[in-house]
Amino acid sequence: MDFVTEELAARITNEIEARKDELIQLVSKLVGYPTVSPPARNSSKIQHYINKYLMDLDFKTERWEVYPGDSNVVGILPGDSAEAYKSLIINGHVDVAEVGDESDWETPPFVLREEGGYLYGRGVADMKGGLAGALLAVKVLKDLNIPLKGNLQLQSVIGEEVGEAGTLDCTERGYKADFAVVVDTSDLHIEGQGGVITGWITIQSTETYHDGLRRKMVHAGGGIHGANAIEKMMKVISGLQELERHWAITKQYPGFAPGTNTINPAVIEGGRHAAFVADRCSLWVTVHFYPNENYEQIIKEIEEHIHLVAQSDPWLRNHPPQFKWGGKSMIMDKGEVFPSLEIDPEHIGTRLLVKSYRNTLGKKPEIGMSTTVTDAGWLGRAGIPTVIFGPGKLEDAHAINEKLEVQQLVDFTKTLAMFMAEWCNTQKEEKEWPFQNGSMKN
Numbered sequence: 001m002d003f004v005t006e007e008l009a010a011r012i013t014n015e016i017e018a019r020k021d022e023l024i025q026l027v028s029k030l031v032g033y034p035t036v037s038p039p040a041r042n043s044s045k046i047q048h049y050i051n052k053y054l055m056d057l058d059f060k061t062e063r064w065e066v067y068p069g070d071s072n073v074v075g076i077l078p079g080d081s082a083e084a085y086k087s088l089i090i091n092g093h094v095d096v097a098e099v100g101d102e103s104d105w106e107t108p109p110f111v112l113r114e115e116g117g118y119l120y121g122r123g124v125a126d127m128k129g130g131l132a133g134a135l136l137a138v139k140v141l142k143d144l145n146i147p148l149k150g151n152l153q154l155q156s157v158i159g160e161e162v163g164e165a166g167t168l169d170c171t172e173r174g175y176k177a178d179f180a181v182v183v184d185t186s187d188l189h190i191e192g193q194g195g196v197i198t199g200w201i202t203i204q205s206t207e208t209y210h211d212g213l214r215r216k217m218v219h220a221g222g223g224i225h226g227a228n229a230i231e232k233m234m235k236v237i238s239g240l241q242e243l244e245r246h247w248a249i250t251k252q253y254p255g256f257a258p259g260t261n262t263i264n265p266a267v268i269e270g271g272r273h274a275a276f277v278a279d280r281c282s283l284w285v286t287v288h289f290y291p292n293e294n295y296e297q298i299i300k301e302i303e304e305h306i307h308l309v310a311q312s313d314p315w316l317r318n319h320p321p322q323f324k325w326g327g328k329s330m331i332m333d334k335g336e337v338f339p340s341l342e343i344d345p346e347h348i349g350t351r352l353l354v355k356s357y358r359n360t361l362g363k364k365p366e367i368g369m370s371t372t373v374t375d376a377g378w379l380g381r382a383g384i385p386t387v388i389f390g391p392g393k394l395e396d397a398h399a400i401n402e403k404l405e406v407q408q409l410v411d412f413t414k415t416l417a418m419f420m421a422e423w424c425n426t427q428k429e430e431k432e433w434p435f436q437n438g439s440m441k442n
């Protein structure tokens with residue numbers, strides 16, 4: 001039987017409705033920390049605040065530095081019967097996008113403004129609204145003395161805006177659960193996502209020639225078997241375009257416009273000086289792929305195709321392009337990975353989230369695919385069934401005068417509180433038990 005009865009749903013709803021001001025205050029508090037990334041390395045204070053907020057609610061927390069000045073916080077509220085009941089991860093990032101020229105904003109971006117039913121400030125939609133809603137949801141469940149039998153885990157992470165994968169660090173530390181909700185911007189849709197990987201393709205000559213030798217390299221009777229790395233990169237770029245078109249024609253995935261799986265030559269660097277023949281050229285590419293693909297497979301397809309392109313060129317055949325894929329930080333490594341995420345509408349976690357949404361809004365939520373990427377892919381890749389579900393619209397995220405509708409934030413908080421109560425009071429399947437738990441990190 002479901003744990004959240006109509007009566008309990010009404011208690012949760014009324015309590016959150018009555019504490020709307022407290023919720024807005026909490027958003028205001030979080031927005032007040034200017035955790036802009038890049039440059040990042042500025043999240044210690046907000047993470048200290050969230051750590052304390054969780055400890056005050058009896059969470060057992062761990063906080064560790066991912067980079068100097070940027071720490072992750074993971075808190076676990078131990079369930080009364082954690083071996084037998086389902087565990088949940090709520091994940092959100094504390095970093096926010098750059099603000100650009102602050103004078104373009106109607107009011108200062110780090111001072112929350114409420115006007116006409118909306119909250120304004122950097123990060124309200126992406127995603128301090130979602131974080132504040134999650135924190136208040138837990139507090140309300142506590143204050144109403146609603147017990148949670150399974151473990152509830154809150155991950156407050158860094159680095160999402162610059163591909164620093166604070167979330168990957170959590171999964172690498174062994175933090176797991178039976179289900180995860182990433183409360184990033186989704187306009188209250190339940191979403192999965194495609195994936196992104198960036199990479200560098202480099203053509204390097206073993207010889208460096210003076211500009212004056214070009215004639216001997218490119219004309220009849222010249223005799224120098226050399227090449228200009230920039231010119232050779234043209235072949236690689238046109239090869240990538242062919243592959244991009246082939247993918248657009250042959251691959252598709254429900255919820256995405258055809259050809260969403262692009263290969264963008266984003267940055268090119270090459271040559272040393274006008275007096276030399278370019279002996280090196282590097283291309284930075286951004287690759288989008290579908291939820292049913294993984295980045296290892298994508299890397300393989302690109303490398304194999306470019307390898308064949310190189311085989312058809314007498315010089316490239318002996319100087320094959322080199323690849324460097326991904327990276328753990330756009331700032332440190334000039335590279336990032338966001339794994340893709342499929343969602344299963346029939347999974348019991350998705351179904352109970354739909355039910356909680358229905359209890360709040362009296363209708364079915366939209367289930368689909370995000371047009372952007374979040375940390376949700378890392379949780380999915382760690383084997384945790386995961387969805388993206390958060391307040392705020394994507395067109396407001398990263399925008400000047402970023403905004404979030406108050407009513408949507410309140411609805412989100414109600415839905416999430418009900419879902420936490422429902423999920424953490426759902427028994428683990430017999431067959432899973434007791435093999436998948438027993439550790440605090442569950």
Ligand SMILES: [Zn+2]
Pocket residue numbers: 093126127160184185374
């Ligand atoms: Zn985000």
